[in-house]
Amino acid sequence: MAMKNALSWILVLFLLVSVLNNCLNNSVKKEMKQKLAIMENLRKLYSSGDSSKWPKPILDPESVSSYAEIGHLPEITFPSDNPYSVEKETLGKTLFFDPRLSKSNQIACASCHDPELGWCDSRTFSFGHDRQLGNRNAMSIFNVAYAKALFWDGRAKSLEEQSRMPIEDHREMGEHMDMAAGKIANIKGYEILFEKAFGDKVVTKERISKAIATFERKVRSSASKFDQFINGNAEIYTDDELMGLHLFRTKAQCINCHNSGYFSNNKFENIGTALLGEKGEDLGRYLITKDPDDAGRFRVPSLREVSRTGPYFHNGSMTTLEEVIQFYSKGNPEHSQKRSTVYDGKTLKSEKSGMVRMLELSDLEISQLEAFLRTLSSKTEKVSIPELPQ
Numbered sequence: 001m002a003m004k005n006a007l008s009w010i011l012v013l014f015l016l017v018s019v020l021n022n023c024l025n026n027s028v029k030k031e032m033k034q035k036l037a038i039m040e041n042l043r044k045l046y047s048s049g050d051s052s053k054w055p056k057p058i059l060d061p062e063s064v065s066s067y068a069e070i071g072h073l074p075e076i077t078f079p080s081d082n083p084y085s086v087e088k089e090t091l092g093k094t095l096f097f098d099p100r101l102s103k104s105n106q107i108a109c110a111s112c113h114d115p116e117l118g119w120c121d122s123r124t125f126s127f128g129h130d131r132q133l134g135n136r137n138a139m140s141i142f143n144v145a146y147a148k149a150l151f152w153d154g155r156a157k158s159l160e161e162q163s164r165m166p167i168e169d170h171r172e173m174g175e176h177m178d179m180a181a182g183k184i185a186n187i188k189g190y191e192i193l194f195e196k197a198f199g200d201k202v203v204t205k206e207r208i209s210k211a212i213a214t215f216e217r218k219v220r221s222s223a224s225k226f227d228q229f230i231n232g233n234a235e236i237y238t239d240d241e242l243m244g245l246h247l248f249r250t251k252a253q254c255i256n257c258h259n260s261g262y263f264s265n266n267k268f269e270n271i272g273t274a275l276l277g278e279k280g281e282d283l284g285r286y287l288i289t290k291d292p293d294d295a296g297r298f299r300v301p302s303l304r305e306v307s308r309t310g311p312y313f314h315n316g317s318m319t320t321l322e323e324v325i326q327f328y329s330k331g332n333p334e335h336s337q338k339r340s341t342v343y344d345g346k347t348l349k350s351e352k353s354g355m356v357r358m359l360e361l362s363d364l365e366i367s368q369l370e371a372f373l374r375t376l377s378s379k380t381e382k383v384s385i386p387e388l389p390q
């Protein structure tokens with residue numbers, strides 16, 4: 001009797017457990033199904049080829065007026081006083097790789113902007129003339145045609161104006177522009193290149209600048225995985241890459257600053273990297289404008305090709321993309337940083353942008369954002385190194 005009783009109890013228990021289990025399974029399945037449906041829907045919208053169908057971005061009020069949706073890079077435009085020609089591009093490329101523009105005849109633009117290293121140099125700080133170290137991380141010249149002002153602090157307004165600066169910088173190429181132009185004029189093999197590019201063989205520093213600028217404008221990314229995905233190649237993205245794209249535009253709010261096809265709003269923003277009052281202090285945009293509001297602002301860099309252009313930030317202080325995303329996720333708490341500094345007798349503060357705040361991203365979300373950032377790089381193309389004229 002007791003035995004029978006126990007058996008029936010076991011039976012009841014078993015039934016109960018299996019019913020419960022079934023319910024639980026159903027709700028897990030339902031949740032999974034819902035998640036899948038959401039993912040499928042996101043995939044459909046983002047790969048529709050029409051960004052007006054994308055989910056709305058989450059923007060802060062202060063970025064709304066300058067916001068442009070992320071997408072493809074537009075066509076390159078050339079200034080009317082320096083129009084494009086193949087011959088000018090060829091001359092510019094040759095000069096870009098020619099170390100004879102430097103005082104030591106050892107350092108070319110390409111020494112610090114190496115096509116095999118994402119057109120920068122993989123170093124925290126570059127070294128130039130006499131192996132002197134600079135104090136900023138070399139920027140890539142990838143897609144530089146889309147930058148509105150050049151350098152981390154925007155001190156050059158055009159590529160034509162910019163190209164003279166590294167030649168004359170005593171820590172970079174250490175040469176006078178007139179001397180450099182004189183040296184190029186004395187190289188017989190350049191005559192034909194100048195003639196083809198400018199109609200006669202006269203070498204001037206303006207022509208050197210124009211040719212280099214023309215070449216740089218053509219250093220443009222080819223279609224990345226991101227471009228292919230938003231063009232309609234729906235299956236090319238993994239689920240993580242897709243979620244990363246969605247996070248970038250929504251919860252993580254990176255699009256407040258990294259937007260348009262160039263992935264930069266071309267503005268100067270303060271994300272709290274000035275290291276006020278510390279060794280390595282860099283006041284960024286302030287050094288050019290002397291406007292106290294600009295203390296600690298740097299140009300928002302493009303994120304195209306970003307997986308190839310580390311280390312990161314104006315001072316190369318971060319080595320991996322994961323570190324950078326962690327930094328944003330924590331809202332850059334700046335524990336050890338001072339709030340003000342005295343520079344040239346002036347007390348300056350550096351106020352971090354209100355758009356940098358705690359995001360509380362999970363480890364999964366951080367890895368999804370990184371996966372997405374990696375899809376902004378194009379395939380490495382072999383760049384032919386020009387033969388130097390003699």
Ligand code: HEC
Pocket residue numbers: 096107108109110111112113126127128129134136137138139140141144147149150151152153159162163164166167171172173212216
């Ligand atoms: C010694 C290393 C070095 C050499 C040589 C060098 N650069 Fe640079 N380049 C840098 C560094 C570092 C920066 C960032 C400097 C800053 O923002 O203050 C930079 C920035 C730039 C930028 C700005 C990119 C942007 O997005 O704003 C351009 C363009 C550029 N260099 C072109 C050139 C050209 C052209 C030459 C040759 C005439 C050249 N560089 C030679 C290290 C170098």
Ligand code: HEC
Pocket residue numbers: 252253254255256257258268269270271273298299300301302303306309311312313314315321324325328329353355356369
């Ligand atoms: C308030 C504007 C702003 C927001 C929001 C923002 N960034 Fe940035 N980002 C910047 C600026 C400015 C720099 C350059 C800072 C420096 O060099 O000191 C930068 C640099 C970077 C770099 C380094 C690029 C390089 O070439 O060195 C990466 C990567 C990056 N941001 C990714 C992100 C991601 C991912 C998000 C979203 C989680 C984000 N950013 C949100 C303004 C912003």
